[in-house]
Amino acid sequence: MSIDLSVNIAGVEFKNPILTASGTCGYGEELADLFSLSRLGGIVTKSITVKPRLGHPPPRTAETESGMLNAIGLANVGVDEFIEKKLPFLEKFDTVVVVNVAGAKIQEYVEICTRLADCPRADMVELNFSCPNVEEGMGIATSAVLAERAVAEVKKVFGGPVIAKLSPNVTDIAEIAQACESGGADAVSLINTLVGMAVDIETFRPRLTNNTGGLSGPAIKPVALAMVHKVYQAVKIPIVGIGGIATADDVIEFLLCGAAAIEIGTALFVEPDTPVKIARDLKKYLSKNKFDSVKQLIGQLRIYS
Numbered sequence: 651m652s653i654d655l656s657v658n659i660a661g662v663e664f665k666n667p668i669l670t671a672s673g674t675c676g677y678g679e680e681l682a683d684l685f686s687l688s689r690l691g692g693i694v695t696k697s698i699t700v701k702p703r704l705g706h707p708p709p710r711t712a713e714t715e716s717g718m719l720n721a722i723g724l725a726n727v728g729v730d731e732f733i734e735k736k737l738p739f740l741e742k743f744d745t746v747v748v749v750n751v752a753g754a755k756i757q758e759y760v761e762i763c764t765r766l767a768d769c770p771r772a773d774m775v776e777l778n779f780s781c782p783n784v785e786e787g788m789g790i791a792t793s794a795v796l797a798e799r800a801v802a803e804v805k806k807v808f809g810g811p812v813i814a815k816l817s818p819n820v821t822d823i824a825e826i827a828q829a830c831e832s833g834g835a836d837a838v839s840l841i842n843t844l845v846g847m848a849v850d851i852e853t854f855r856p857r858l859t860n861n862t863g864g865l866s867g868p869a870i871k872p873v874a875l876a877m878v879h880k881v882y883q884a885v886k887i888p889i890v891g892i893g894g895i896a897t898a899d900d901v902i903e904f905l906l907c908g909a910a911a912i913e914i915g916t917a918l919f920v921e922p923d924t925p926v927k928i929a930r931d932l933k934k935y936l937s938k939n940k941f942d943s944v945k946q947l948i949g950q951l952r953i954y955s
């Protein structure tokens with residue numbers, strides 16, 4: 651039986667539902683030595699900002715129980731160098747390129763997406779509203795009004811599909827998802843990291859120079875699943891699930907909760923070829939359970955009433 655792993659999000663065809671998560675695979679070059687990026691459904695590049703950023707001083711990552719904390723501070727090459735030097739590298743791969751964009755103000759998202767509109771290889775953009783480590787960035791992530799306006803402004807300048815990436819550090823993530831949908835978002839992705847902290851008991855110092863950071867990895871998977879489940883009931887646009895995914899079983903949980911595709915982040919630091927293994931194991935599961943398409947799993951959770 652031939653198994654179809656393809657999914658379609660906002661008219662874009664992905665050969666499988668497995669994407670890499672922003673900030674965990676650089677601009678693709680970092681992973682390309684380990685496996686062909688053409689095996690991915692899509693690659694999401696590191697957040698880019700208008701100007702290059704050095705980010706926070708080290709230490710900016712710390713291992714925690716079943717996860718990690720990071721406060722990279724959006725270190726990136728800036729939009730000019732990204733378009734000139736990083737995007738061309740991705741052109742040779744047969745995978746969907748999703749360019750993740752961050753900014754302190756709505757105008758910065760608009761400026762970057764205006765530039766990306768002229769780049770045929772920027773298949774989609776993902777708006778990072780939710781980076782918890784840049785103080786001014788949290789305004790858009792936590793405000794339904796600002797999130798809706800940001801998406802609407804970006805939609806005016808970027809011709810391709812727009813994904814709004816949501817923060818879990820809010821009172822009601824479904825409300826922000828609905829605002830993004832109203833603003834014209836083609837999809838939402840969730841979750842970004844949860845605000846966390848780790849302390850060195852010898853020095854009495856936080857383990858990160860930013861004092862707090864973003865928690866990711868298996869520790870956040872139950873939170874992410876609950877949020878995907880909640881958002882699935884609140885919006886009609888597709889959901890890209892993110893948070894602690896390391897195995898095909900994890901992916902299946904997200905699909906059942908309503909995700910149409912998923913992104914893998916922290917697991918890439920443990921085993922960089924995790925996406926390849928997951929694609930293989932996903933096929934095995936579908937075959938064993940007599941499904942011929944991965945799409946048959948999306949939203950099939952049987953909740954207790």
Ligand SMILES: Cc1cc2nc3c(=O)[nH]c(=O)nc-3n(C[C@H](O)[C@H](O)[C@H](O)COP(=O)(O)O)c2cc1C
Nearest residue numbers: 671672673697720778841842866867893894915916
């Ligand atoms: C080291 C590191 C850097 C990250 N940088 C970004 C970033 O630049 N932009 C962004 O939208 N998310 C960033 N994230 C968040 C991830 O894309 C993802 O949403 C989060 O880590 C949860 O997924 P995971 O548990 O699979 O890692 C980063 C995560 C990590 C661990």
